[in-house]
Amino acid sequence: MGKESVLLPMVGKIVSVDVATGDVVEEDQQIGTFESMKMEMPVFSPYAGTVVEVTVSKGDVAEADQVFCVVETD
């Protein structure tokens, strides 16, 4: 249908990226982890589809609203 960006909710450090380009994800699937405010928090994909681009790496310090990955929706 279209390309949708998965955004990070707040500033934080990327702890893990659990998807790669080409992976198929379901809605609300956990696709990574980031750390902020002394908490490790899951990153969920609000979209079902195929990951077409991953824009962060483990260890990156990300801004609020930074794109985590891009999902081509079904």
Next chain:
Amino acid sequence: MVDSREKLQQIETLRAEIKQGGGEKAIARQHQRGKLTARERIDRFFDPGTFVELDVFAKHMGRDYGLDKVDRVPADGVVTGYGKVAGRTVFCYSEDFTVIAGTFGEMHGRKIAKTVELAMKHGVPVVGINDSGGARVTEEMGALSQYGQLFFRHVRASGVVPQVALIMGPVAGGQAYSPALMDFIFMVDKSSHMFIAGPPLVEAIVHEKVDEQHLGGARVHATISGVSDLTAKDDDDVLDRTRTLLSFLPANNSEEPPVVPTEDSSDRSLDELLDLIPADSNQTYSMRKVIKLMVDDGNFFEVKKDFGQNLIVGLARMGGRTVGIVANNPQFMAGSLDVKASGKGCRFIRFCDAFNIPLVNLQDVPGFLIGTKSERDGIIRHGSKMLYAYAEATVPKITVVVRKAYAGGYLAMCSKDLGADFVFELPTGEICLMGPSGAVNILFRKDFAKAIEEGRDPAVVRAEKHQEFMDKYVNPLYSAGLQHVDDIIDPRDLRKRLISSLELCRNKYDPVPPKKHGNMPV
């Protein structure tokens, strides 16, 4: 002379014609778009055979630009009336897109405004099904004025009867403010959109190229703007979920919500809860799981799920009675309260208060969101809405400190000071004036400097002092000792204790000083 039987026959023939809406071709196009027609929606929404239509013979007022030649616009493009939902009366209007695109003309507007007025007068909920191309331009002031009439009635009915808007097609222009003035907005994924100006106007005026879904589709309003409360997958789904929502609500503000008996015992022990909440406060867990464990039959009707996700709000029942649940979500922004979450929480709390729905508040909050962005977004102005809404609410308010309850967050999630009737703390609770690390940094800064001078490891000293501080101030025995919490409870007894307190609060009387209305920060 036409005899009365013949006259009746003529009228019934006309009625049957009107009920065909825009005719076969237009109906087929509506179906191709994945949408039911206005009347099919009504049939599926109400209990079979209970719908009574009003103003079916309303005639359009268009006199110019060809509308004078349209011999009739069936029902003026909107079906209005009342019927039963699970045996309880509900008013409804359903715009008919098959009739000149469901456009909003003068009579169309009058019919809708009258529906809202009747709902308020008779004390029953109103559900609006929106599927309209916008204002009928040829009716000019007639349409514009009826928008105003409708908005006025929505506001007058606000807090008197529940008002629910379903967006089941386009809603464009000024009409978007009609749903906005109601209590809940449910949108259908892909087939609905809502904006004050559509893509062609946006391109012409602000030079932006965008499609309908990215401008105001269900997902945009559910995740980014926060306009929508729920995204349904299709027409049937949105109608079903509206029936479910209504099952939680009273007919009006002078009634209590209906009681729905359950087999789920009030004494049920929540064994899973004991291990669900990690003792290490840097670890997250699913607050939704906590809610589902706690409420009747695991049945939780969440709204605004994808907006301000750091706060979870929704309706459930405990011991058969409706409760509004407001809970921090440690999995998102550590559960801190930001601008979006505060607005979302405030609106939900005020809805519950208006309709006699007790509030159950689950705290795991590290505070309001700090930082440049948050301050510039106006966290002071928006965050204060949570304080205002809880202090204002006179319904029973029961708070559970699940884990963190730091700083202003503790007050903003309804501490005793904000009027909670009961506050319970789980053994994992951490009520604190500020985040413990910050407090330790200030309190023991001389000790840390001294440690460095003496060549000792400051990290070791910090860990010691942190533990000392936690033992002294940040534990349930400290807060219970000062009567800020009524009891420290075994997580397994959470359901039992909540139901017992809610029962106790049923006849709560909490008078407020006479006033027109307060001045809530918005």
